[in-house]
Amino acid sequence: MIKLIKPFLLFFIPLAPLFIHAQDCHHVVKYCEHSNREGYVFNMQSSSGAFIQGDTAEVSIIVYKGMEYKISFCSPSNPELNGNFQFKIVELITKGKWVETTTYTNEIEYDEYGYEIGEQKVPHTIKKRVYEKQPVVRFDNSEHENAQDFVFQSNKTRKLVVKVYIPEVPSEEYDMSGETYSCVGLLIEHQKGVKTGFGR
Amino acid sequence: MKKIVLKLFIIPLLAMLIVACEEESPKSDTDPQDVDQESNKEQQALITNDNRVSMVPTPNELFDIIKEVNVSYDEQVLNNPDNIDNYTDKKSQSLNFGIYTADLAFAASFGNPTESAKYFTVIKDMGDRLNINNALDQTVFDQIDKSIQGNNNNELFKLSNDTYYDAYTYLKENERGPSLALIVLGGWVESLYIMTQLGKYEEGSVLVSRIIDQKYTLENLYDFMQEYESDIDVMEMMATLQPIDEVFLNLEELLGDEFSNTNEKDVNLMDGGSDFSMTEDQYNHLKNAVNELRTKIVESDF
Numbered sequence: 001m002i003k004l005i006k007p008f009l010l011f012f013i014p015l016a017p018l019f020i021h022a023q024d025c026h027h028v029v030k031y032c033e034h035s036n037r038e039g040y041v042f043n044m045q046s047s048s049g050a051f052i053q054g055d056t057a058e059v060s061i062i063v064y065k066g067m068e069y070k071i072s073f074c075s076p077s078n079p080e081l082n083g084n085f086q087f088k089i090v091e092l093i094t095k096g097k098w099v100e101t102t103t104y105t106n107e108i109e110y111d112e113y114g115y116e117i118g119e120q121k122v123p124h125t126i127k128k129r130v131y132e133k134q135p136v137v138r139f140d141n142s143e144h145e146n147a148q149d150f151v152f153q154s155n156k157t158r159k160l161v162v163k164v165y166i167p168e169v170p171s172e173e174y175d176m177s178g179e180t181y182s183c184v185g186l187l188i189e190h191q192k193g194v195k196t197g198f199g200r
Numbered sequence: 201m202k203k204i205v206l207k208l209f210i211i212p213l214l215a216m217l218i219v220a221c222e223e224e225s226p227k228s229d230t231d232p233q234d235v236d237q238e239s240n241k242e243q244q245a246l247i248t249n250d251n252r253v254s255m256v257p258t259p260n261e262l263f264d265i266i267k268e269v270n271v272s273y274d275e276q277v278l279n280n281p282d283n284i285d286n287y288t289d290k291k292s293q294s295l296n297f298g299i300y301t302a303d304l305a306f307a308a309s310f311g312n313p314t315e316s317a318k319y320f321t322v323i324k325d326m327g328d329r330l331n332i333n334n335a336l337d338q339t340v341f342d343q344i345d346k347s348i349q350g351n352n353n354n355e356l357f358k359l360s361n362d363t364y365y366d367a368y369t370y371l372k373e374n375e376r377g378p379s380l381a382l383i384v385l386g387g388w389v390e391s392l393y394i395m396t397q398l399g400k401y402e403e404g405s406v407l408v409s410r411i412i413d414q415k416y417t418l419e420n421l422y423d424f425m426q427e428y429e430s431d432i433d434v435m436e437m438m439a440t441l442q443p444i445d446e447v448f449l450n451l452e453e454l455l456g457d458e459f460s461n462t463n464e465k466d467v468n469l470m471d472g473g474s475d476f477s478m479t480e481d482q483y484n485h486l487k488n489a490v491n492e493l494r495t496k497i498v499e500s501d502f
Contacts, residue, residue: 026373041358044365045255060254060423062416064265068467091459091473103435126439129422129449136459138470152468156475157413159420190261
């Protein structure tokens with residue numbers, strides 16, 4: 001039985017990324033290379049998405065003081081993209097203000113005797129927070145020999161934006177399939193505290 | 201024997217070819233621009249808001265952080281699992297699924313495995329009611345049983361994280377964004393509620409500083425929910441956050457050093473920027489506002 005299954009597995013395991021490609025991109029980040037051995041754990045702010053090559057995506061994340069984070073990218077469905085991602089880590093200085101918006105719902109109108117006399121539009125005014133932001137670039141991989149990951153700690157909790165450019169890399173497989181999007185994973189990993197010693 | 205092996209290869213290969221042909225067929229007769237438009241539509245189903253998304257840290261990540269604070273586990277702070285039967289509509293079920301995920305994260309961080317087990321059970325039950333149990337793999341629940349028997353709290357913490365991720369991805373995948381938004385909100389409110397119940401105000405303390413950090417997560421929570429604000433429940437719940445936001449909005453900003461980045465042993469250190477301070481009065485206002493909203497959610501009183 002094992003002899004029967006073995007060739008089957010040998011055939012399909014290398015094709016797994018193609019199946020991911022054929023299905024959807026929601027879980028793609030799970031297929032990125034994780035750094036568990038370095039003590040990192042998967043951070044739930046990681047995300048997956050489908051992108052047209054040449055697109056730019058932005059993911060806003062919160063990083064806590066006292067944690068070490070590692071940010072990296074992968075595209076198991078389009079391996080030609082790996083090693084070619086361009087990204088920046090931007091910190092937004094935020095200033096907020098309140099803005100009022102009004103929406104309307106249709107509700108049945110009754111007369112004084114409780115009989116329906118029609119519908120009326122009822123306004124609902126809701127106060128909403130609107131933030132104005134000013135960006136400060138914290139890391140740009142084009143200034144660091146196109147590094148494909150970024151390891152950092154912060155002296156305080158911050159809100160950061162990861163801006164990634166999905167490169168346009170010609171590929172035979174890509175051209176033949178006619179598919180115009182690629183599944184890309186933004187992998188965020190974290191571990192506690194400062195790592196010191198000979199290993200670092 | 202050879203025939204069986206051949207079948208193993210040929211059948212999936214044929215299936216793949218059929219799929220490939222189906223995908224290719226429109227291409228041959230269609231204008232490339234139409235193909236682009238089709239793929240754009242497909243893409244929009246996955247990415248929204250012009251490729252901009254805001255992520256909210258999970259309760260697990262938060263409680264992992266506050267392990268540095270000397271916190272003692274108090275079951276009384278959490279929502280009683282017996283309340284589950286009070287949640288009969290999707291709105292209260294989603295919100296309280298979020299509440300219970302935060303309770304589970306807290307129990308897995310600071311409680312004992314028996315406490316965590318109660319919250320795993322209630323999440324499984326609530327998952328059934330919300331039709332998201334397809335996402336919650338039975339193997340995870342088997343592992344949970346094993347970890348409880350083995351008294352392995354670290355593993356339970358990891359599994360509570362996995363459960364949250366599975367539910368999150370499942371809802372996203374199945375385009376149930378409004379439910380997801382309510383779950384994330386419930387989890388955030390409960391995390392903040394638990395934090396405000398853990399200790400008294402002490403100026404500059406780690407706990408207060410971690411509470412102030414939630415100013416940033418609230419911004420991302422608003423952004424995250426905004427994507428689904430066409431849903432009336434989501435819109436209403438966003439409005440209920442206003443008293444909490446007002447406290448955060450009025451925190452005094454303490455201008456810090458200039459931004460700087462240094463590199464030490466392959467780790468970049470981000471420095472500089474502003475801090476915020478919170479007075480005792482603001483802390484009490486926040487505590488009351490969070491308590492009020494949390495009570496509404498837990499008592500399903502809208």
